[in-house]
Amino acid sequence: MESKEKTPALIEEVKPPGRFAQVFLTLYDVYQFIALFFKEGFFPPYEFKELWRQCYDIGYRSALLISTTGFITGIVFTKQSRPSLAEFGATSWLPSLVGIALLRTLAPLLTGLIAAGKVGSSIGAELGSMRVTEQIDAMEVSATNPFKFLVTTRVLAATITIPILTFYTAMIGMLGALLNVAMFEDTSAKAFFQSSLESITFLDFTASTVKAILFGFTIGIVGCYKGYNSSKGTEGVGKAANAAVVTAMFLIFIEEVISVQFFSLFRS
Template identity: 80%
Template sequence: MEKNTSSKTNGPGKISRMFLTLYDVGAFVTRFFKEAFLPPYEIKELVNQCYNIGYQSLILISTTGFITGVVFTKQSRPSLAEFGATSWLPSLVAIALLRTLAPLLTALIAAGKVGSSIGAELGSMRVTEQIDAMEVSATNPFKFLVSTRVMATTITIPILSFYTALVGMLGALLNVSLSEGTSAKAFFLSALESITFLDITASTIRSIIYGFTIGIVGCYQGYNSSKGTEGVGKAANSAVVIGMFLVFLEEVITVQFFSLFRTV
């Protein structure tokens, strides 16, 4: 009887904590939209965060994008060769990179690299009471720390996404040139011919959503981390895990949404 009673009391407790967490997240997101678009504007810090995010991810994104372009081209050639359609290879790579691979790869790399960095940085500031000190000194820590970082990820991730697509196309060009002797001009003309305005728009919107998600998750976990060094590690780990999970979830939803426009 005691075990049954304890299980019943623990159940509602977990459910109530879940709803409290959802409420806190909703309040956090709402506060961001209130703080981000009201003066004073932290333009200098926003530019600094954009630079840091791009600089931190540039080498890893460049390497990953280039390898993805090479490998995807190499793996796709045998399938197209069976139908005598190797001339479609540039178009296939361009569509795959711009529609799916580039935004998703960039978001996953940023979730691991940038999300963990934001979570750990804000978590350590919370543990060392730097955020509390900013509040005492009449500084708005939410606007300076959270709003600038979320806006920076929202701005920077789409730029990095198109950069990933470009680097991936260069990797594909290298593979095609070595295998078939295709010139760079012919390769890019064939690739860009298959790209539509809807592809560019969908890729941009998805990247913006991913960037906002990564920034808001990292900031929420770090800003609300528990006291102690253990809380800093937990905030960084949660920022990566939750950020990646939400990116995959948003990938499924956005792909289904934009596929409706392609069938029209």
């Protein structure tokens, strides 16, 4: 009888990482993605033309929706705040209340959430479709840096544009509040804006700017990360766009809570 030799298995089956380990692997990938952004973003060559195009594209995409939402928010917030102040005979404080609320919280948060839904999903879907159709691979073959051209410009554009849109939202919201006040009270536009701006401090402008920058960076980096690393064809493109919106909104709320606690230390 012929003896059959048993050869030992030289290659063991590698088990996939568990959910707990997968979380840390994802965090490490995100860390590498962000580190690569700072490396590519601050060293030449610079893509100024593409950066300008992305800034215009992000502002144009969000301008109409932000204008409508900001104007309605100013009207509704003023209308809802008037009865509470009237109970204490403090309706004269309404312009100050609206100005502080819009600049400190409502304008950055509204702009961030709208941009996360409008811009974040667009970035995720656009880069995701480029990934699954191998356009990004083609750019690498043609000696073009796809990360610098696609990711860096979009993240920088979102970081620059969102603060501008934030103050634009605050201005539109103040116009809506002025319209509501003018309908119910005998207050001129000059008196309204003078009263609302008197209570706003430099710290309020600083806090609003810092939050808007954080929100813009979060929207850009999340949308680019989800889209740049998407897979599974058209299904992956849809998942990348959806994940970009949900993740960006979740992180914006967390950043809002942390920033409020941080800047409240300087107000106490």
